[in-house]
Amino acid sequence: xxxxxxxxxxxxxxxxxxxxxxxxxxxxxxxxxxxxxxxxxxxxxxxxxxxxxxxxxxxxxxxxxxxxxxxxxxxxxxxxxxxxxxxxxxxxxxxxxxxxxxxxxxxxxxxxxxxxxxxxxxxxxxxxxxxxxxxxxxxxxxxxxxxxxxxxxxxxxxxxxxxxxxxxxxxxxxxxxxxxxxxxxxxxxxxxxxxxxxxxxxxxxxxxxxxxxxxxxxxxxxxxxxxxxxxxxxxxxxxxxxxxxxxxxxxxxxxxxxxxxxxxxxxxxxxxxxxxxxxxxxxxxxxxxxxxxxxxxxxxxxxxxxxxxxxxxxxxxxxxxxxxxxxxxxxxxxxxxxxxxxx
Amino acid sequence: xxxxxxxxxxxxxxxxxxxxxxxxxxxxxxxxxxxxxxxxxxxxxxxxxxxxxxxxxxxxxxxxxxxxxxxxxxxxxxxxxxxxxxxxxxxxxxxxxxxxxxxxxxxxxxxxxxxxxxxxxxxxxxxxxxxxxxxxxxxxxxxxxxxxxxxxxxxxxxxxxxxxxxxxxxxxxxxxxxxxxxxxxxxxxxxxxxxxxxxxxxxxxxxxxxxxxxxxxxxxxxxxxxxxxxxxxxxxxxxxxxxxxxxxxxxxxxxxxxxxxxxxxxxxxxxxxxxxxxxxxxxxxxxxxxxxxxxxxxxxxxxxxxxxxxxxxxxxxxxxxxxxxxxxxxxxxxxxxxxxxxx
DNA sequence: CTGAAAGCGCTTACAG
DNA sequence: CTGAAAGCGCTTACAG
Numbered sequence: 001x002x003x004x005x006x007x008x009x010x011x012x013x014x015x016x017x018x019x020x021x022x023x024x025x026x027x028x029x030x031x032x033x034x035x036x037x038x039x040x041x042x043x044x045x046x047x048x049x050x051x052x053x054x055x056x057x058x059x060x061x062x063x064x065x066x067x068x069x070x071x072x073x074x075x076x077x078x079x080x081x082x083x084x085x086x087x088x089x090x091x092x093x094x095x096x097x098x099x100x101x102x103x104x105x106x107x108x109x110x111x112x113x114x115x116x117x118x119x120x121x122x123x124x125x126x127x128x129x130x131x132x133x134x135x136x137x138x139x140x141x142x143x144x145x146x147x148x149x150x151x152x153x154x155x156x157x158x159x160x161x162x163x164x165x166x167x168x169x170x171x172x173x174x175x176x177x178x179x180x181x182x183x184x185x186x187x188x189x190x191x192x193x194x195x196x197x198x199x200x201x202x203x204x205x206x207x208x209x210x211x212x213x214x215x216x217x218x219x220x221x222x223x224x225x226x227x228x229x230x231x232x233x234x235x236x237x238x239x240x241x242x243x244x245x246x247x248x249x250x251x252x253x254x255x256x257x258x259x260x261x262x263x264x265x266x267x268x269x270x271x272x273x274x275x276x277x278x279x280x281x282x283x284x285x286x287x288x289x290x291x292x293x294x295x296x297x298x299x300x301x302x303x304x305x306x307x308x309x310x311x312x313x314x315x316x317x318x319x320x321x322x323x324x325x326x327x328x329x330x331x332x333x334x335x336x337x338x339x340x341x342x343x
Numbered sequence: 344x345x346x347x348x349x350x351x352x353x354x355x356x357x358x359x360x361x362x363x364x365x366x367x368x369x370x371x372x373x374x375x376x377x378x379x380x381x382x383x384x385x386x387x388x389x390x391x392x393x394x395x396x397x398x399x400x401x402x403x404x405x406x407x408x409x410x411x412x413x414x415x416x417x418x419x420x421x422x423x424x425x426x427x428x429x430x431x432x433x434x435x436x437x438x439x440x441x442x443x444x445x446x447x448x449x450x451x452x453x454x455x456x457x458x459x460x461x462x463x464x465x466x467x468x469x470x471x472x473x474x475x476x477x478x479x480x481x482x483x484x485x486x487x488x489x490x491x492x493x494x495x496x497x498x499x500x501x502x503x504x505x506x507x508x509x510x511x512x513x514x515x516x517x518x519x520x521x522x523x524x525x526x527x528x529x530x531x532x533x534x535x536x537x538x539x540x541x542x543x544x545x546x547x548x549x550x551x552x553x554x555x556x557x558x559x560x561x562x563x564x565x566x567x568x569x570x571x572x573x574x575x576x577x578x579x580x581x582x583x584x585x586x587x588x589x590x591x592x593x594x595x596x597x598x599x600x601x602x603x604x605x606x607x608x609x610x611x612x613x614x615x616x617x618x619x620x621x622x623x624x625x626x627x628x629x630x631x632x633x634x635x636x637x638x639x640x641x642x643x644x645x646x647x648x649x650x651x652x653x654x655x656x657x658x659x660x661x662x663x664x665x666x667x668x669x670x671x672x673x674x675x676x677x678x679x680x681x682x683x684x685x686x
Numbered sequence: 687c688t689g690a691a692a693g694c695g696c697t698t699a700c701a702g
Numbered sequence: 703c704t705g706a707a708a709g710c711g712c713t714t715a716c717a718g
Binding site for chain 2: 687688689690691693694695696
C-alpha cells in the first residue's frame with residue numbers, strides 16, 4: 001500500500017504525464033500565457049480535474065519573483081478604524097488574486113522593525129503602512145524605500161512627502177462639523193480635543209476656520225483638551241468643565257469615544273441632549289450605539305483601504321516610471337443622527 | 344552603470360562567495376541546523392551584514408514544503424469578535440515566526456470555497472476556521488480534510504465532531520448570567536434572544552437551567568426573540584413588550600448589541616436602569632460604552648485565538664499521530680458594571 | 687567539520 | 703504550435 005504523504009504531491013509533472021503533454025503546455029493553459037490548441041487544452045483540463053491538481057503558488061512565486069502578497073502594517077486590528085481599512089485593502093486585492101498579510105505593531109517600534117524584516121524575507125510585493133504615532137515611522141519608511149519595496153502610507157504623519165500616501169482631511173471635516181453647528185444657531189461651541197495628537201490639532205484648526213469663515217469671533221476658553229482618546233478622560237474633563245461657569249450650547253468632540261464620555265458627563269449634569277446641549281462626534285465608529293444616537297463625521301476607512309490598494313497595484317504594474325509620489329486627501333462625511341438641535 | 348533591479352538580488356550564493364564558504368555552510372549558520380566552526384560563523388555573519396542579506400522564505404518554503412503560514416477564515420474582520428480572535432492567533436503564531444493570512448467570507452459559501460482554493464494553492468501549513476452560519480461549513484470541512492490540511496475550528500456548529508475545535512460554553516455562560524440575576528432577588532427575568540441562532544438557543548438553555556437549579560419555576564412568556572442580532576430589532580421588540588402587560592424586573596440579553604436596543608426601549612418607556620430594570624448583556628463587546636455601563640458576560644476571544652493557534656501548532660509538529668480530535672470549551676466571565684441592582 | 691550537487695515545482699526563453 | 707531544459711534560491715542527504 002502506498003504511504004500517504006502529509007501534504008499535496010500532485011505536481012505539474014504529474015498533470016503533464018497524465019495529459020500526455022509537456023509541462024510547458026500545462027503551465028500555458030493554467031496561466032493562459034500562450035496559445036494552446038483546443039485539443040490539448042481539453043486534455044490538460046481533464047488531467048487537472050482527474051488528479052485534483054492545485055498549482056503551487058510558492059513555486060511560482062520563486063520563479064517569477066512575484067509573490068502576489070502585500071503586507072498591511074497597523075497598530076492593532078481590534079481598532080475599528082484599521083479593521084475597516086483592512087477590509088478595503090483585502091476586497092481590492094482579492095480581485096487580482098493578491099493575498100494580504102496583517103502585522104500588528106501595538107505602537108511598538110521594536111515590533112515594527114521586526115515585522116519589516118519578516119516582510120522582506122517573505123518577499124512581499126508591496127507594503128501598506130498605518131504606523132500611526134510610532135516614533136520611528138520615518139526611519140521605517142526610509143528602510144522600506146532603501147529595500148526598494150513599493151509602499152503606500154495610510155494615516156501618515158503630515159511631514160512626509162516622498163512617498164505615496166492617503167490621509168483624512170481632518171481640517172475640512174472639522175470645518176464642516178463646526179460649520180453645521182454654527183449654521184444651526186450655535187455660537188458658543190466647545191471644542192473637545194486630545195493633547196499631543198496631530199489629528200486633534202488639525203481638527204481644531206478646522207474648527208477655528210469655521211468661525212473665521214462665518215465672521216464670528218470665538219472664545220479661546222472654549223478649546224479644551226483631554227489626555228487621551230478615552231471615554232474616561234473625556235468624562236472627567238467634562239465633569240470639571242460643567243463645574244466651572246463656562247457657557248456653551250454645543251460640543252464638537254474630536255472622536256466618537258470622546259463624545260461618549262462627554263455625553264455621559266452631560267447627562268450626569270442633568271442636561272438634556274440635544275435640547276440643552278448639542279454634540280457631534282468624529283470617526284463614526286460607535287456613533288449609532290449611543291443614546292441619543294450620535295451625529296458624527298464619518299471617516300471612509302473602507303474606501304481609504306481600497307484607494308491605498310489601488311495606488312499600490314498601479315505602482316506594482318508600472319515599477320519603472322518613478323512618478324512623483326501622490327498625496328490623496330479623503331473627505332469625512334457628515335452623518336446626522338439625533339444629537340444635534342437647531343435650525 | 345549597473346542597472347538597478349526592482350527587488351532584492353542578494354542570495355545565499357552571494358553571501359557564500361563573500362564569506363569564502365559554501366552555501367551549505369551559510370544555510371547552516373542561518374538555521375543553526377548543524378555545527379559550524381566559530382571562525383566560519385563569524386565570516387558568514389560579517390558577509391550577511393555587509394551585503395544586507397535577507398534569506399528568501401519563499402525559496403525555503405518550496406524546498407522544505409513548509410510555508411510557515413496559516414490561514415484564518417472568518418466572516419468579517421470588522422466584527423470585534425473575530426478581530427479579537429485574530430489577535431490571539433497572530434500573537435501566538437508570531438512567537439514561532441508563522442504568518443497568518445486572513446480570509447473574509449461575508450457568510451458567502453461562494454467566497455468560502457474560493458478562499459479554500461487560494462489557501463491550498465498557497466500551500467498553507469494549516470487552517471483555522473470561523474465559518475459561522477455558513478450553510479456549507481460541513482462540506483468545506485470535509486474538503487479541507489480530504490486535502491489533508493491540518494484544521495482547527497473556532498465557533499463551530501455543534502454537530503461536528505471529527506475535527507479539533509474550540510467553542511464558547513454558551514450554556515454555562517448563560518447559566519451564570521441568569522443565576523446572578525436570580526441570586527440578586529430577580530424572579531421574573533426576560534430572556535431576549537435571537538431567532539434561528541444556535542448560539543442564542545444554547546444561551547436560552549443556560550437561562551432555563553439556572554431556574555431549574557434554583558428550584559424556581561419560570562414563565563414561558565418571559566422568553567422572547569428578536570429577528571436578528573441588531574440594535575433596531577431589539578429596540579422594536581422591547582417597545583412592543585413594554586406596551587403589553589408582561590411583568591419582569593430584569594433582562595438577560597443574549598448579546599450586547601441586543602442589550603443596547605433593549606436599554607434604549609427601557610429608558611424610552613420611562614424606566615430607570617438599574618433601579619427599575621436590571622439588564623445583563625453577553626459578549627462584552629460594546630458593554631462599557633453604554634450609559635449606564637452594561638454588565639456583561641465576557642467572551643475571551645483573544646484567548647480562544649491563542650488556544651486555537653496552540654492546538655494547530657501541536658498538530659503541525661506531530662502530524663503523524665492521528666490523535667482523536669479535541670473539543671475545548673471556553674468559559675465566559677461575568678463582568679460587573681452598572682446595569683444590575685439587587686443583593 | 688564542510689562542500690558539491692540534487693531537487694523542491696514552477697515559468698520562460700529557446701529551438702524546431 | 704509545442705517541448706526540452708535551464709534556473710528561481712533555498713535545504714539536505716551524501717561524501718570525504
